[in-house]
Amino acid sequence: MKNVFEDVTCAGCCCVCDNIQVTTDGQQILDVQTTCPQGQAWFARSRQTNQLQPLISGAEASREDALTRAAELIQNATSPLLFGMGQSATEAQRAAISLADRIGATIDSGASASTRALQQVGEASCTLGEVRSRADLIIYWNAESLRANPHHQQSLNSGTDAISRKFVTVGASASDASADVDLALRVPVEGEFETLWRLRALLRGIALNGDVPSGLSAGELESLAALIRQSRYIVIFFGPAVSEDRLFHRKLEALSLLAREIQSERRCHTMNVPAAGAAKGAEPVLAWQTGYAAAVNFAVGYPRFSPCEYATVRMLEQKEADVCLLIGDAPLTGLSELALQELQQIPLIHVGPAPLSDLEPEVFLPTGISGIHSAGSLYRFDGTPLPLRALIATPQPSEAEVLQQLESLLTPVLPIC
Numbered sequence: 480m481k482n483v484f485e486d487v488t489c490a491g492c493c494c495v496c497d498n499i500q501v502t503t504d505g506q507q508i509l510d511v512q513t514t515c516p517q518g519q520a521w522f523a524r525s526r527q528t529n530q531l532q533p534l535i536s537g538a539e540a541s542r543e544d545a546l547t548r549a550a551e552l553i554q555n556a557t558s559p560l561l562f563g564m565g566q567s568a569t570e571a572q573r574a575a576i577s578l579a580d581r582i583g584a585t586i587d588s589g590a591s592a593s594t595r596a597l598q599q600v601g602e603a604s605c606t607l608g609e610v611r612s613r614a615d616l617i618i619y620w621n622a623e624s625l626r627a628n629p630h631h632q633q634s635l636n637s638g639t640d641a642i643s644r645k646f647v648t649v650g651a652s653a654s655d656a657s658a659d660v661d662l663a664l665r666v667p668v669e670g671e672f673e674t675l676w677r678l679r680a681l682l683r684g685i686a687l688n689g690d691v692p693s694g695l696s697a698g699e700l701e702s703l704a705a706l707i708r709q710s711r712y713i714v715i716f717f718g719p720a721v722s723e724d725r726l727f728h729r730k731l732e733a734l735s736l737l738a739r740e741i742q743s744e745r746r747c748h749t750m751n752v753p754a755a756g757a758a759k760g761a762e763p764v765l766a767w768q769t770g771y772a773a774a775v776n777f778a779v780g781y782p783r784f785s786p787c788e789y790a791t792v793r794m795l796e797q798k799e800a801d802v803c804l805l806i807g808d809a810p811l812t813g814l815s816e817l818a819l820q821e822l823q824q825i826p827l828i829h830v831g832p833a834p835l836s837d838l839e840p841e842v843f844l845p846t847g848i849s850g851i852h853s854a855g856s857l858y859r860f861d862g863t864p865l866p867l868r869a870l871i872a873t874p875q876p877s878e879a880e881v882l883q884q885l886e887s888l889l890t891p892v893l894p895i896c
């Protein structure tokens with residue numbers, strides 16, 4: 480018998496579209512009504528998941544043996560690290576945090592840069608619904624993948640009252656000069672910080688000496704300032720950090736200060752956009768469970784936040800983790816080359832719905848896909864939680880269930896005093 484599900488949520492990327500129609504026969508997905516190829520591919524992955532087997536050192540094993548081996552590796556470690564969770568449901572993220580707490584581990588979502596900026600200067604943000612209803616100027620700053628996403632554009636235009644709005648793109652490569660872009664600025668990555676501060680100075684009426692970053696002209700920056708002055712509600716979508724950009728948090732601070740400057744006379748909100756194809760990450764769940772959105776360490780028995788010490792890239796590059804539990808789909812996103820090399824040197828456990836393509840973990844525990852095989856919730860990149868539904872059956876447990884089983888096998892580690 481066919482089941483038709485309306486308004487299904489897709490967890491294929493940070494947009495988390497919730498208007499998709501899916502037809503199933505209870506065991507298989509028969510049809511997905513979306514024009515997005517990435518969304519189609521995400522639902523199609525459910526076909527492979529059922530065949531996955533738990534692995535120990537690349538050899539098939541029973542789930543009990545794989546869980547026991549994973550528990551041994553974690554229990555024998557002195558500095559376990561949990562990372563990933565980008566496309567995991569809230570329930571799995573909570574289970575991972577609970578596990579990290581039990582064993583005094585470090586857990587990281589990879590968002591330490593935005594967390595640092597947030598704690599220094601705060602952030603004025605809004606939902607996509609507000610952007611759709613109110614924004615009359617939208618700036619995509621290194622967020623071309625979001626601007627080019629037809630589903631994002633569709634959602635901006637789906638309001639009942641059409642809003643006359645202008646669009647600006649800012650990016651390192653040759654900027655998009657398509658018909659719907661009113662101003663396209665080319666700013667090299669190394670010139671972004673200065674450009675943000677120059678724009679802030681311009682809006683405040685302060686004349687600055689020196690040249691603008693190469694690729695950009697003073698006139699273009701003036702034009703952007705003029706567009707901001709003519710607008711009433713400005714939204715800046717700001718692109719993701721690259722792992723080599725060690726001062727990305729300073730850019731986010733400059734962005735928030737720019738937004739604050741604009742807000743003295745008009746509304747301005749900013750939104751940090753994940754990398755192309757990536758999901759929001761575990762920051763909201765980490766923040767409400769521990770008080771910190773990334774780089775949290777439980778070694779002393781309570782959560783401590785220190786991005787300079789507990790960020791995954793730094794811990795791996797400094798060889799400070801002796802086992803790593805990777806959680807969810809594509810958990811290696813955002814890691815540097817050096818960090819990836821270190822992952823080949825330490826025991827690796829992977830809990831997720833698809834095997835890693837680049838690394839072979841010592842233990843692989845397959846799971847179903849949240850939003851296809853199990854229900855739950857997921858955060859959209861504007862911080863709005865959306866429900867996920869179980870559409871078809873699977874013999875695989877959910878990520879949350881595997882993490883809970885693993886935690887039940889671990890004895891609590893006494894805090895380091």
Ligand code: SF4
Nearest residue numbers: 489491492496515518
């Ligand atoms: S835009 Fe993203 S969330 Fe929407 S259907 Fe495509 S992959 Fe899924």
